Amino acid sequence: MNDYLSYSLQDLVLFSPDVYFRLLALYNQDVWPVQIIAFGFGLILIWQSWRREHFNDLIVVGILALGWFWCGSVFHITYYATLSWIAYYFGGVFILQGILLFAWSLRGINDHSQSKQTLTFKIGLGLLVFAVFIYPLIWFLNGQHWQTAPLFGTFPNPTVIATIGVLMILRGNSGLFIIPLIFLILNALTSWVVGEMDWIILAIVMLLSLIILIRRWLSHGLN
Amino acid sequence: MTKTAYISRRALLKSLISTAGLVGLPLPASVLAAGPYLTKKIPKTGEAIPVIGMGSSITFNVGDDVELRNERTKVLNAFFNMGGGMIDSSPMYGSSEAVIGHGLRALKQTPNLFSATKVWTPFTGSGVKQIKHSTDLWGVQKFDLLQIHNLVNWRAHLETLQEMKQQGAVRYIGITTSHGRRHGDFEEIMKTEDIDFVQFSYNIQDRDAERRLLPVALERNLAVIINRPFQRGSLFSQFASQPLPNWAREIDCQNWAQFLLKFIVSHEAVTCAIPATSQVAHMQENMGAALGRLPDQTMRQRMIDYCDSL
Numbered sequence: 001m002n003d004y005l006s007y008s009l010q011d012l013v014l015f016s017p018d019v020y021f022r023l024l025a026l027y028n029q030d031v032w033p034v035q036i037i038a039f040g041f042g043l044i045l046i047w048q049s050w051r052r053e054h055f056n057d058l059i060v061v062g063i064l065a066l067g068w069f070w071c072g073s074v075f076h077i078t079y080y081a082t083l084s085w086i087a088y089y090f091g092g093v094f095i096l097q098g099i100l101l102f103a104w105s106l107r108g109i110n111d112h113s114q115s116k117q118t119l120t121f122k123i124g125l126g127l128l129v130f131a132v133f134i135y136p137l138i139w140f141l142n143g144q145h146w147q148t149a150p151l152f153g154t155f156p157n158p159t160v161i162a163t164i165g166v167l168m169i170l171r172g173n174s175g176l177f178i179i180p181l182i183f184l185i186l187n188a189l190t191s192w193v194v195g196e197m198d199w200i201i202l203a204i205v206m207l208l209s210l211i212i213l214i215r216r217w218l219s220h221g222l223n
Numbered sequence: 224m225t226k227t228a229y230i231s232r233r234a235l236l237k238s239l240i241s242t243a244g245l246v247g248l249p250l251p252a253s254v255l256a257a258g259p260y261l262t263k264k265i266p267k268t269g270e271a272i273p274v275i276g277m278g279s280s281i282t283f284n285v286g287d288d289v290e291l292r293n294e295r296t297k298v299l300n301a302f303f304n305m306g307g308g309m310i311d312s313s314p315m316y317g318s319s320e321a322v323i324g325h326g327l328r329a330l331k332q333t334p335n336l337f338s339a340t341k342v343w344t345p346f347t348g349s350g351v352k353q354i355k356h357s358t359d360l361w362g363v364q365k366f367d368l369l370q371i372h373n374l375v376n377w378r379a380h381l382e383t384l385q386e387m388k389q390q391g392a393v394r395y396i397g398i399t400t401s402h403g404r405r406h407g408d409f410e411e412i413m414k415t416e417d418i419d420f421v422q423f424s425y426n427i428q429d430r431d432a433e434r435r436l437l438p439v440a441l442e443r444n445l446a447v448i449i450n451r452p453f454q455r456g457s458l459f460s461q462f463a464s465q466p467l468p469n470w471a472r473e474i475d476c477q478n479w480a481q482f483l484l485k486f487i488v489s490h491e492a493v494t495c496a497i498p499a500t501s502q503v504a505h506m507q508e509n510m511g512a513a514l515g516r517l518p519d520q521t522m523r524q525r526m527i528d529y530c531d532s533l
Binding site for chain 2: 010011014015016019022023026079082083084085
């Protein structure tokens with residue numbers, strides 16, 4: 001293990017930005033029109049979360065689980081792994097989070113009590129809307145080609161952000177935050193090292209998640 | 224490589240040789256073991272290899288992208304056309320080994336190839352399997368050089384590599400590190416173990432290796448490969464906007480790449496440097512460092528002083 005700890009984050013970025021963006025463009029091209037279906041799922045998530053008293057656990061969390069499965073098996077293991085061996089590990093962890101979410105949804109969440117007026121609900125819904133609409137837009141406005149746009153359900157970052165949003169709305173099991181938060185930390189650090197500005201977005205999401213978790217812990221204890 | 228570029232290379236050679244002749248400056252016979260390109264000898268066998276090789280970290284990791292793979296094949300072609308020999312890679316570098324293999328198969332004739340890769344796994348049992356996989360990816364019969372990457376599980380892998388060498392399954396074995404990592408352990412292995420090559424970082428700005436590793440390599444008759452000769456490109460960021468000094472012509476440097484590389488390979492303990500690039504033009508610049516004169520000790524100090532002053 002000590003051998004691996006001697007690597008800096010920069011040592012683990014094994015490809016040039018140009019090559020990475022080409023991979024994203026090729027990936028988007030190859031999986032088309034899955035993005036449209038994923039975007040539709042994103043809209044369902046927002047709609048279901050808005051009418052939180054009546055939403056269907058299986059649909060909401062099932063959609064998220066599907067996004068994690070897809071990002072793990074297709075984005076990470078099939079595509080990203082052609083550039084980085086780390087992607088195999090990310091892929092495995094994404095699939096694991098998909099399984100955990102799916103199991104949670106089958107078990108029944110039974111907590112639809114959160115008022116729309118609470119700060120947690122507002123932040124959660126805000127993150128969800130941000131992940132589905134604004135995150136890919138920022139990418140585009142940041143000068144990246146539209147073909148590389150990271151869309152919810154097919155790319156890790158917006159899928160992770162949307163998941164955190166839904167977990168906040170649902171008062172989700174705190175344990176389900178662990179993998180998304182670890183991924184955000186690693187991804188934010190990597191983006192920072194390579195000079196990509198989206199580390200700021202990821203850091204803000206991380207901070208919001210931690211604030212919500214600490215608030216919850218202070219008021220109810222971790223569940 | 225295009226016909227025009229080939230002619231241009233010949234023209235460059237002619238011009239360098241005639242210039243040297245005109246001003247009465249001999250090409251350094253001490254480092255010229257064969258041909259017009261500078262070579263140095265592997266201390267333990269006397270085999271000569273070109274002083275400029277090629278690294279493949281990041282630059283050759285292009286995945287399955289066919290267009291980029293074909294572009295890298297052109298880089299390889301330029302490398303061999305300009306007298307290149309050693310290509311260094313590692314299973315750690317993503318698809319780099321597969322992309323090198325793609326290029327070698329496309330080029331077919333690569334008689335000067337000196338294939339070097341690494342074993343990089345914490346699991347003893349996986350070492351041999353990993354080497355076999357690398358052999359398949361490159362499409363070579365066997366590697367010229369196998370190294371233990373960053374000393375990962377080095378005791379177990381060294382045993383494997385020594386056995387492979389005894390059986391003739393590899394010609395040379397060695398160890399690597401980069402960026403100053405674990406120099407203490409590295410030096411100890413250099414002093415005590417039976418290896419042929421060492422690879423570490425050294426450049427005009429990071430000269431830490433001059434204190435311990437390079438002298439030990441000389442003492443132990445080890446061939447030395449230098450990685451990160453441009454400090455991951457940061458030396459270009461610092462110096463590229465500054466003019467090359469006029470006296471750089473005295474050592475046949477036409478650009479910063481050649482200036483920085485000639486500084487490295489002129490150290491008596493260094494066998495070759497392995498700059499990495501994804502562009503044919505940069506490969507041509509790098510390989511130019513294997514032509515003409517190398518700096519002597521006085522000139523090396525002048526190069527250091529100049530860079531320090533920038």
